[in-house]
Amino acid sequence: EPEVTQTPSHQVTQMGQEVILRCVPISNHLYFYWYRQILGQKVEFLVSFYNNEISEKSEIFDDQFSVERPDGSNFTLKIRSTKLEDSAMYFCASSVGVFGVNTEAFFGQGTRLTVV
Amino acid sequence: QKEVEQNSGPLSVPEGAIASLNCTYSDRGSQSFFWYRQYSGKSPELIMFIYSNGDKEDGRFTAQLNKASQYVSLLIRDSQPSDSATYLCAVNRDDKIIFGKGTRLHILP
Numbered sequence: 001e002p003e004v005t006q007t008p009s010h011q012v013t014q015m016g017q018e019v020i021l022r023c024v025p026i027s028n029h030l031y032f033y034w035y036r037q038i039l040g041q042k043v044e045f046l047v048s049f050y051n052n053e054i055s056e057k058s059e060i061f062d063d064q065f066s067v068e069r070p071d072g073s074n075f076t077l078k079i080r081s082t083k084l085e086d087s088a089m090y091f092c093a094s095s096v097g098v099f100g101v102n103t104e105a106f107f108g109q110g111t112r113l114t115v116v
Numbered sequence: 117q118k119e120v121e122q123n124s125g126p127l128s129v130p131e132g133a134i135a136s137l138n139c140t141y142s143d144r145g146s147q148s149f150f151w152y153r154q155y156s157g158k159s160p161e162l163i164m165f166i167y168s169n170g171d172k173e174d175g176r177f178t179a180q181l182n183k184a185s186q187y188v189s190l191l192i193r194d195s196q197p198s199d200s201a202t203y204l205c206a207v208n209r210d211d212k213i214i215f216g217k218g219t220r221l222h223i224l225p
Contacts, residue, residue: 033212042217043160043204055211091159098211104150105213107159 002026004108006092012114013082021077021111023092032075033093033105034067036060043091048099049075082115089113119143120216122205128222135192137219139205142186149181150213151190152204160204160215164190195223 005024013019025032034046047057049067066078075094079086089110097103121140129135137151148167152160166172166179166188178191188207192199202218 031211035215043154043215045212045214048212050211089157099208099213103148104162104165107161110159112157 002106004092004094004106006090006108006111008111009109010112010114012116015084015115016081019079019082019113021079021090021092021113023075023077023094023108024073025075025092025094026106027073029094029096029106031055031095031097031099031105032067032069033095033099034077035091035093035107036088037091037110038085038088046077050098079113082113084115087113087115118216119209119214120205120207122203122216122219124217125220126222127219128224129195130224131195131197133195135195135199135221135223137190137192137203137205137221139188139190139216140186141188141205141207143207143209144183144186146207146209148208148213149179149188150206151177151179151188152206152215154202154204154218156202163203192221197223197225199223 007022032049037043047061048055091110092108093105095105099105150165151163154160164179166181172179176193180189200223204218205216206213
């Protein structure tokens with residue numbers, strides 16, 4: 001069964017460092033998303049990406065964040081200068097159509113980011 | 117007003133009984149509604165989605181939607197210990213979905 005894969009599963013980084021979280025969406029999917037979940041809190045939308053550009057982003061997704069689809073398979077989330085409050089589980093998701101409009105999205109297993 | 121509201125629980129249900137999970141949402145324009153299950157430290161896993169008013173059944177799970185009341189529920193019949201998890205209600209807004217905080221369900225053996 002096709003699945004969304006994320007690497008690494010756990011990343012520890014020092015405050016102020018740049019991190020790149022990687023995702024390989026399901027191959028025929030066209031829409032890609034990043035969500036995050038701070039420990040004990042709800043899953044929060046960060047950004048959606050379609051046709052090689054951001055289609056929507058949340059207030060959380062400030063100038064420190066960027067996304068890229070550098071080739072035909074990978075979808076990355078970069079945090080330029082990490083802060084302690086960026087510590088969270090980051091989930092990548094992909095869908096065939098627009099997520100939520102009669103379309104489900106499939107989530108990867110997540111990357112746990114710990115900023116120290 | 118929160119977009120998606122759920123009772124955080126924990127909701128304790130004896131094994132074999134019916135677990136009833138509830139969710140309300142604020143955006144009347146929402147068209148699609150999802151229930152996800154999340155085990156601790158894991159990613160959300162889709163259980164069911166529902167678009168039309170009424171009931172939708174899939175195995176031991178039944179989703180119920182009442183758009184007039186802005187209310188979605190999930191019933192789990194014959195609850196099993198493996199059903200112990202956090203259940204996330206989610207609704208669509210524009211081209212994404214918004215999650216509730218989730219209800220922790222504990223099935224008592």
